[in-house]
Amino acid sequence: MSIRGVLQHYSQYLPLTDRTPNLSLGEGDTPLVRANAVSQETGCEVYLKLEGCNPTGSFKDRGMVVAMAKAVEEGAHAVICASTGNTSASAAAYAARVGLPCVVLIPSGQIARGKLAQAFVYGARILAIDGNFDRALELTRELGEAHNLAIVNSINPYRIQGQKTAAFEIVDDLGRAPDILALPVGNAGNITAYWKGFKEYATSPQPSPIEGEGDATSPQPSPTEGEGGATSPQPSPIEGEGDATSPQPSPIEGEGDATSPQPSPTEGEGVGRLLPKMWGFQA
Template identity: 40%
Template sequence: MAMNHVTALECTICGKEYDPDQIIYTCSEHEDVKGILEVKYDYDIIHDNFNVDLDGDIRSQWKYESFLPVHDDAVPVTLNEGGTDLFDAPNLSDELGVTILVKDDGRNPTGCFKDRASSIAVTKAKHAGRDIITCASTGNAAASLSGYAARGGLDCRIFVPGDAPAGKLAQPLVYGADVLAVNGSYDEAYDLSVTVTDEYGWYNRNAAINPFQVEGKRTVGHELAEQSRVRGEIPDWFVFSMGDGCTIAGAWKGFREFYDLDYVEDTPKMLGVQAEGASAIHDTFHDHDDVDEIANTLADSIAVGRPRNIIKACRALEESGGTSVTVTDEEILKAEKLLGSSEGIYSEPAGATPVAGVRKCLEEGIIESDETVVVTSTGFGLKDTESAKQATSDVQHIDPDLSEVQKLYGNAEAMATDD
């Protein structure tokens, strides 16, 4: 049993190190779980063990197992997450006036990006002999973890805010999880999940504090690096929506690792996009004084008032030479409709938020029209159909008669004559 390529868990605030073989969530030197830990690696060992072809053939994120913080004898709990396509988006590019590529992570097994982290969580929990796993979630992590817990044969207990979308709660129930809807916000559900973890000793998957969850998410950076390498060009910008901050942090860490190991020749700038009603990371990055801890946005997947990974997210923005912007809920809904109607990609609001961010950055001159941009859609649209209804027009009800269609589209014979 060995995990020799993982050297330590290091506090992002004070630098104190911990044994990576123990189950620990945050640094003991800081109150209110603020001492978020970073997984540190021996990259010489990783490089020696990483014997794969970077040819764009990515069946799952476990192609990068040499980079993942799991023991040699751990059996991966997987549903073939990762390996999502990087699509050319010519219609969206024409609409926005810039070259756009779309990484569609809504195609993961449970319909969201978080499957990358859940696979790691359940693998780690099962290897550690834990039989119950938990997390707090606005919906996607709940569904994701529940599916992987079922796959791994673990009991799963989920804490969600009372207003979580019904569609997202149906999934974990089908997967057999206990779903506990907390009468309060996501942050209150999160706090309760941490308290319960301390009380019962359940394994906690919360990406906000579990240091190994970001490591699963960073495989999207590995994939984007490999896919960019095959295409022969590193895009100028990678764009992610931000809630807690661990997704953009993980993506940057993964891509930077491939750059540091000389697998790719350049790095992109990272653009983080937040909803105006949940903008704590953006406000911190731009040194705003009025950081609001109350989340108010229809994009529930990024409705986080007190992000725990602000340090990691801001570091990704700064190190990459990138930046962050905020967008309104109205702009998010327009982006959801635009992405679907232009490219046939159905994203939930948080998944379409990067498109809204790109449009804003083009208007403000942050992104230039001759640059290339990759947006990552993090969740499938059927996760939140109510928001989709707000983004589109109503269904048109007609009688079963040809004349009803003619009222809408004209007479077919006349139209043929006009042609």
């Protein structure tokens, strides 16, 4: 049976060549479901993009499939990443798919157990280190450079390229970009990918980054003057889930107004409780 993943579906929008393998685990094409109860309550048309339906349970699979395919194309003999969760599972799964060894560096005691279990099952070699995520990423860089390993954290530019395909799918489903995009911002890698995707594929919506109050990993948008005097968001696009400290290319200038307030942790918890009750999904 042929699996149509994001590389095949959106090949014309991705940095692929004739030598890029057509890799897929069935990522992408995730459901966009109307949230009926909250739409009725708010008077808005609200939709949920169910990215948990990706192969390892997160949006990271979209970027990882591109990064891994390009690693194979460029002759990598192994891949490496630092992670505290989703990246480890995704890297291990796609490395197993192409037959490359995968090394995952984790801060000791600072990784989601379910994601660590996935990485083990997929055959990754897990190395726990003393220190925080930043130290794990630093060592990942050192090992990658010293041993010619492909680094598949989002300092790898192919990650953002793959993640932008979620925006493409939303446009395909709705017929246009939404007026407002709301998603957990982490360190702004994913929101940057969506912004890039909407800009390439359709008119850009107003991004509404959501993060708990006091979250030190969440950069605040730096407004700049855009076209027509509009205030434009300038998030620093680095990896979500605390997965990188290296900046990616800036998002689009002069589009939209995103001076969004940041919800408190209790507000975030409240949203998490409302999901199963009002929409039938768990966060």
